[in-house]
Amino acid sequence: MRRVLLPATLVTLLLVAIQLSIFSGLRFAGVVVMIVWLWPLAMGLAGLTALSLWCALVAGVFFDTHATTPFGLTALVAVLLAYGASRLGREGVGDLDSAAWWVTPLLAATAGFFAPLLFVGASFLTFNFSLWRDSLLAAMVVNALAFFVLARPMAHLARWVGTLGGSRR
Amino acid sequence: MAVLATILILYLTTGVASGLRGGANIVVTPFSWAVNTIARPIGHLLAGTINYSDVVAQNEKLRYQLGRAEERANEAWAFSRQLEQLTNQLDLPFVGALPTVMAQVTTVSPTNFAATVGISKGRDSGVLVGMPVVANGGLVGRVIATTASGSTIQLITDTNSSVGVTFKAGKTNLVVSGRGPNNGLGATSVPLGTAIAPGTKLSTDGLNGGLYPAGLPVASVKTVTLTPGAASYNLTLKPAADLRHLSYLDVVLWEPAA
Numbered sequence: 001m002r003r004v005l006l007p008a009t010l011v012t013l014l015l016v017a018i019q020l021s022i023f024s025g026l027r028f029a030g031v032v033v034m035i036v037w038l039w040p041l042a043m044g045l046a047g048l049t050a051l052s053l054w055c056a057l058v059a060g061v062f063f064d065t066h067a068t069t070p071f072g073l074t075a076l077v078a079v080l081l082a083y084g085a086s087r088l089g090r091e092g093v094g095d096l097d098s099a100a101w102w103v104t105p106l107l108a109a110t111a112g113f114f115a116p117l118l119f120v121g122a123s124f125l126t127f128n129f130s131l132w133r134d135s136l137l138a139a140m141v142v143n144a145l146a147f148f149v150l151a152r153p154m155a156h157l158a159r160w161v162g163t164l165g166g167s168r169r
Numbered sequence: 170m171a172v173l174a175t176i177l178i179l180y181l182t183t184g185v186a187s188g189l190r191g192g193a194n195i196v197v198t199p200f201s202w203a204v205n206t207i208a209r210p211i212g213h214l215l216a217g218t219i220n221y222s223d224v225v226a227q228n229e230k231l232r233y234q235l236g237r238a239e240e241r242a243n244e245a246w247a248f249s250r251q252l253e254q255l256t257n258q259l260d261l262p263f264v265g266a267l268p269t270v271m272a273q274v275t276t277v278s279p280t281n282f283a284a285t286v287g288i289s290k291g292r293d294s295g296v297l298v299g300m301p302v303v304a305n306g307g308l309v310g311r312v313i314a315t316t317a318s319g320s321t322i323q324l325i326t327d328t329n330s331s332v333g334v335t336f337k338a339g340k341t342n343l344v345v346s347g348r349g350p351n352n353g354l355g356a357t358s359v360p361l362g363t364a365i366a367p368g369t370k371l372s373t374d375g376l377n378g379g380l381y382p383a384g385l386p387v388a389s390v391k392t393v394t395l396t397p398g399a400a401s402y403n404l405t406l407k408p409a410a411d412l413r414h415l416s417y418l419d420v421v422l423w424e425p426a427a
Contacts, residue, residue: 017200024279030351065193067280130328131282135351139281
């Protein structure tokens with residue numbers, strides 16, 4: 001775990017930078033694809049429970065420093081996604097080798113669909129009741145599609161980062 | 170669990186969070202710089218190659234529009250002076266007489282749930298929180314955060330934004346609210362007797378204690394709808410400024426009354 005912590009953190013920071021520099025400007029139907037949520041999800045599906053939670057926290061917090069939405073919300077959603085995915089990952093669901101090719105993308109798409117809804121729901125905790133007014137459905141659909149496409153490459157990256165520590169799960 | 174999460178988020182959204190944001194920004198900046206250095210030239214090369222003919226056509230169109238704008242600016246000068254005199258008599262601030270600071274848009278909101286942009290001018294240039302920002306023919310938003318060399322602008326389409334507006338010689342006042350980055354603007358609870366129609370132009374009302382000076386173009390009415398049984402109109406509005414293509418903008422050095 002300790003050996004892999006540094007490379008995982010560096011990869012996470014790099015992905016946050018890619019999110020901020022590329023994906024946040026590259027809008028599809030006006031929607032930003034949130035790879036800062038997909039990354040911890042992929043880590044979780046790879047069975048790297050503790051690491052996925054750490055990466056979710058790092059990705060979420062560093063992304064939140066650049067957004068004007070309530071601080072901590074992106075991190076909270078990322079942590080919840082990572083936790084849910086790691087529960088599945090520990091059971092081998094979504095494993096790149098054993099499961100059918102579409103399982104990982106389908107799980108990611110489902111998470112991508114509900115993540116914006118979770119974000120808006122979590123915003124009520126900060127007494128911010130205005131976020132639901134925007135194109136929530138568009139954000140859900142676009143993120144679901146993008147997560148479906150990007151899930152396998154991201155899962156391969158997660159698995160590679162996991163192997164840097166010398167063990168999995 | 171939910172209570173603890175609430176307390177934690179409330180705690181982080183206060184003073185501690187701003188320090189945390191600043192520190193985290195410093196950590197991410199080198200990574201962003203590296204990604205930008207590699208990705209931007211490649212992106213520009215690809216975009217330039219694919220869209221070269223469009224860029225040339227757009228350039229010609231912009232030259233034409235610039236010429237027309239200069240022509241109109243000259244015509245408007247006399248009217249502007251007259252309006253300034255009138256608003257001075259009414260003791261209302263007028264934006265034509267206010268100094269501005271030009272700034273470049275450096276970042277756009279990285280999230281789906283906030284309509285904000287970052288600009289290249291901050292406190293060192295006299296930009297302060299609350300100052301209005303204009304560009305592309307109308308009101309863009311207001312400054313919500315500043316650093317020494319940069320600021321964050323909340324666009325009028327942000328769901329937390331509301332602007333007091335008026336039309337028809339200031340006889341009717343409305344509140345225009347943002348509906349998110351992709352949904353433009355709207356106004357609700359417009360009294361039925363209000364003589365408003367598609368195409369009506371709305372500008373800031375400059376009421377005492379308001380967030381904006383008077384006379385800034387905000388939006389024009391796109392549709393007027395009446396829900397059966399309702400006692401008021403709902404308006405869909407088109408922002409006067411083109412908020413999708415913001416490159417440069419002007420911060421009006423005007424502070425709302427305390």
